[in-house]
Amino acid sequence: MTRHYNFCAGPAALPSAVLERARSELLDYQGRGLSVMEMSHRSDEFVAIAERAEADLRDLLAIPSHYRVLFLQGGASMQFSMIPMNLLGQGGSANFIQTGVWGKKALNEAKRLGFACHVAASSEANGHTAVPGEESLTISDDAAYLHYTSNETIGGLEFDYIPQAIRVDGNDVPLVCDMSSNILSGPIDVSEFGVIYAGAQKNIGPAGLTIVLVRDDLLGSAPSTIPSLFDYQLLAEAGSMVNTPPTYAWYLSGLVFQWLKNDVGGLEAMDAMNQRKAQKLYAAIDGSRFYSNPIARQNRSRMNVPFVLADERLDALFLREADEAGLLNLKGHRSVGGMRASLYNAVPEEAVDALIAFMADFEQRRG
Template sequence: MIANPPCRGVAQNDAAWSFAAGPSRLPDAVLARASETLFRRDAHGAAAIERPFTGDHFREALADAQTRLIRLLQVPEHYRVLFLAGGAMHQFAAVPMNLLDPAAGLGRAAYADSGYWSRRAMQEARRHANVTVAARHAGSTALAAPSLSGWHLPHDAAYCHITANETVDGVAYPALPDTGEVPLVADATSCILSAPLDIAKFGLVYASAQKNIGPAGLTIVIVREDLLQRPATAAPSPLHYGIQAAQGSCVNTPPTLAILIAGLVFEWIEQCGGLTAMGEVNRRKAASLYRTIDASNGFYIAPVAPGHRSITNARFHLANHTLTDHFLDEAERAGLAHLRGHPHVGGLRASLYNAMPEAGVDALIRFMTQFARRYG
């Protein structure tokens, strides 16, 4: 058990903060616990990360992680939770392989275009399916998620896919679309566990680990049981949801280290008050940062419309683009790392996942305020 977890992070005088989009910062208490319990050999000569995935010790740890995640997300009983190797991009292919069912008249995939990662998901899906664009991102002067009305869902759509939070673009859906009888599928990689999520509104949710769950190399898939009955004849066994569900996520060697650390992260979130508490803190962090941007008299600009701004990936830029590299150099020297925006959009980005305490955001805000005073 993680004793007295420092849910607010380390002390205010911590010298360095990483705002990387992923792999992201892990909770300090989890790092400490992992060093104590996962990397030391026991009396039998094996550290936790060296135990066979077929053995009782690992299976118990996997079951515990699954139970904690189900409890955190309040996953309904008619869903299965899978812990799979790989990243979210594996699921870009796995979703159409598993959910298309042409024999049942479900031969098309619908996708909403909300930014960079939804387009990447669409691009991969087109290798396996006939894809319809159900909705496109909105906003001319300010970016926004697709409107929640007027979606085009063909009668033979096997599912409708959204990217709930665009890590690159900094865009998040203000609410979920109503897709009727068409199962809603979500890539929730950069927002899962950042706030409560109503799993019952989805047919399937997937999320790679390296934001709010743990180290890279693990992806969580939460899938409604009726969808496991689709034939999935094109899916190889490691990506076949039905086979993985039947074999407890252990068709192939699972990413054992990532799963063990994920279990510690789930325990930490529980002891910090669960997802309601996480959501409150994350909204507060994001609001403080966006407030600083909006109050800068145009020195900093947030290109995403209020109400559509991500609370986990805050995208912004300098009105004077020539100052960007100077900003990044000074920030690095001030102990504020990995603030450069994605190469696809440029500018700046601060990722504010669960393990980033308010002290880190406060440090960034102080630096931004001082930088604007010097160069504004």
């Protein structure tokens, strides 16, 4: 068995220790004679797994008790519909900060569903290479919430601040954040948010699970005519088990939470490791005349590092040689080309060191 270094943007690398644990109990969970996949979601065994996962996540992120934690299906993209359906039940508009592809999708889905939308700020004019300054936010008078994407996975652009969602009339509105690609990369103050959501397949677990944190006061105002599986209140009351949840993904995510707590030592330790990994790679890029990254320094993503070669005719060769060297999935997103190294939690520092060494060697031979 070989484990290569995997820089995939998602579904992304999982900690080897988590996969080894999953393998050891795949056919027989703790002597019960069956797999976690084969258990009723309402069995004592699975309910204990589910509750433990939630408790560990609450512990890691210090989630206040007036927030619900939902374990859902459909990906972050399903939240693009669910959020306006839940939060615009009393009217008003959805406000958005636009910093790239995923924020645009969230905006377009709310528009598609017929909701009033307002762009409070956008980095489109600079090609999404720098996050709009906080002073440039213009939140509409009818804003019911402000949505942003804390890390744009494709562009490699990350917020260096938490926006203050204050309308011209001085009223706060709930802040809603798509944290799919940087949740759990370090500590956050959950109490600054109304809703935080994230597809699992970067820093949480396998694809097919979506985590949503919702502040209690935002439950219960959805119209009774939306799909029942979209209603945060119903989902919260049922402990995310209105119907059968994705049990195995939930279990694996719980193993990742345990890994973060016990093996890594919590989110401050994870944050320090992520800072180090990203700084090393950006330093290598900046120190070269062959590689470059276009993002403003204060907004460079710690999770997704896009870069281009000085000569794009070498892209295919770079990718082939990297793959042969056990450095997998460095191809940039099909919409932008070039390279992208995703440095999620489960990507070890040695992987970054190996990538930097390969890049230097490639530059020397081919640059």
